[in-house]
Amino acid sequence: MSAVQNVGIVGAGASGLATAILLAEAGADVVVYEAKPSLGALGSGITLQGNVLRAFDRLGIWDQVRARSFSFDVTGIRAPGPEAPVVAEMHDNRMGGPDYPATAGMFRPDLAEIMLARAQALGATVRFGAQVTALTQTDDDATLTLATDGGPEDVTHELVVGADGLNSAVRDLIGIETRPEPNGMGIFRAFVKRPAEADHTELVFGGPCYIAGFCPTGEDTMYAYLVEDKQDRQGMTSQEGSKIMAELARPYGAHWNAIRAQLEEGVEHINYTWFTSHVVAEPWNRGRVVIIGDAAHSCPPTVAQGAAQAVEDAVVLGDVLTRHDALTDELWAEFHGRRIPRATTVVEASNQLASWLLAHERGDVQGLHTTISDLVSQEP
Numbered sequence: 001m002s003a004v005q006n007v008g009i010v011g012a013g014a015s016g017l018a019t020a021i022l023l024a025e026a027g028a029d030v031v032v033y034e035a036k037p038s039l040g041a042l043g044s045g046i047t048l049q050g051n052v053l054r055a056f057d058r059l060g061i062w063d064q065v066r067a068r069s070f071s072f073d074v075t076g077i078r079a080p081g082p083e084a085p086v087v088a089e090m091h092d093n094r095m096g097g098p099d100y101p102a103t104a105g106m107f108r109p110d111l112a113e114i115m116l117a118r119a120q121a122l123g124a125t126v127r128f129g130a131q132v133t134a135l136t137q138t139d140d141d142a143t144l145t146l147a148t149d150g151g152p153e154d155v156t157h158e159l160v161v162g163a164d165g166l167n168s169a170v171r172d173l174i175g176i177e178t179r180p181e182p183n184g185m186g187i188f189r190a191f192v193k194r195p196a197e198a199d200h201t202e203l204v205f206g207g208p209c210y211i212a213g214f215c216p217t218g219e220d221t222m223y224a225y226l227v228e229d230k231q232d233r234q235g236m237t238s239q240e241g242s243k244i245m246a247e248l249a250r251p252y253g254a255h256w257n258a259i260r261a262q263l264e265e266g267v268e269h270i271n272y273t274w275f276t277s278h279v280v281a282e283p284w285n286r287g288r289v290v291i292i293g294d295a296a297h298s299c300p301p302t303v304a305q306g307a308a309q310a311v312e313d314a315v316v317l318g319d320v321l322t323r324h325d326a327l328t329d330e331l332w333a334e335f336h337g338r339r340i341p342r343a344t345t346v347v348e349a350s351n352q353l354a355s356w357l358l359a360h361e362r363g364d365v366q367g368l369h370t371t372i373s374d375l376v377s378q379e380p
């Protein structure tokens with residue numbers, strides 16, 4: 001490890017843990033500070049495309065991800081309505097190359113558990129219940145102030161990586177004013193039992209929701225989602241969420257009959273969130289502090305690339321830190337040059353797809369998917 005030997009990472013999400021894995025593997029002293037008391041066992045599913053599966057191989061976790069996810073190469077499109085005829089079955093590009101499936105669906109907490117175990121096995125320290133509240137830096141190092149159960153504490157590192165998500169404190173603390181903005185859509189996600197025949201993602205466009213979709217995540221699990229105009233659903237219980245989802249799903253047929261039956265009985269955990277979008281303009285660093293992942297960019301998951309782009313940020317950061325001798329302008333120029341155009345193209349395409357849905361407009365959806373597929377098929 002050449003550019004830095006001692007790194008503090010804020011946030012134990014996908015981008016923070018990926019960074020921890022790569023830097024610990026390269027021999028740096030790595031500490032991850034996570035505000036939450038633990039990673040938690042509740043969550044929804046995630047759609048992982050080939051390019052992030054390829055990145056997981058680089059992190060040394062692909063075998064475990066493959067064993068605990070559900071792989072497939074086809075996306076089905078059905079029409080709304082009780083008959084729900086299949087309109088198209090598309091063979092998806094293997095964006096990570098022939099060694100990885102086009103897509104793998106996974107339970108988010110399983111992915112988090114695998115990444116955490118790998119980071120710790122390589123020697124990274126992960127401190128839960130450590131929330132970053134302040135930051136100062138000099139020419140030589142950066143100091144974080146943590147709120148912990150034991151009271152405030154200062155820690156100093158040669159480099160700080162702000163991987164602390166959409167509402168990034170690190171982004172605020174280094175004076176970047178760009179914020180994620182809602183795009184007008186909200187999404188329900190429910191983790192449910194998978195009917196055996198539902199063996200790949202299916203999407204329905206139209207009906208009472210913009211999108212009704214599901215993604216298999218395991219032998220008998222999947223997550224189902226409904227995208228609507230954003231509503232204030234703060235404080236909604238899972239019981240209430242199940243009821244609303246069941247009602248919204250009423251006009252959808254095929255596998256939605258089985259999903260709706262589970263919703264009517266009540267699903268244990270329903271997640272509701274708004275879609276957001278932003279990209280922080282260059283540079284993503286201020287001195288010895290850099291932001292990556294959702295702290296730097298977010299988008300509606302219309303091309304399912306948010307976590308993939310977050311992990312690619314970590315892969316490229318790990319690469320430049322390992323190959324350069326110091327935190328020079330050249331290092332940051334290479335990092336920004338490899339990351340910002342690619343992340344920006346993904347955000348813009350995701351926004352465009354969402355805009356067409358909001359306007360009930362038929363744009364060149366296939367063309368945009370091909371552009372993104374060609375782009376992310378290349379190594380980051």
Ligand SMILES: Cc1cc2nc3c(=O)[nH]c(=O)nc-3n(C[C@H](O)[C@H](O)[C@H](O)COP(=O)(O)OP(=O)(O)OC[C@H]3O[C@@H](n4cnc5c(N)ncnc54)[C@H](O)[C@@H]3O)c2cc1C
Binds near residue numbers: 036165275301308
């Ligand atoms: C509805 C929805 C569906 C999505 N579906 C997909 C999908 O199918 N495929 C895909 O690739 N992407 C998807 N995404 C995007 C993906 O979830 C994110 O891009 C990805 O999780 C970002 O990871 P991250 O590590 O940057 O941030 P996060 O996962 O948000 O991690 C940030 C971490 O920082 C911690 N933290 C925050 N503040 C502090 C602080 N002050 N001190 C210490 N710790 C702190 C948080 O507790 C958190 O653990 C979706 C996003 C949404 C909203």
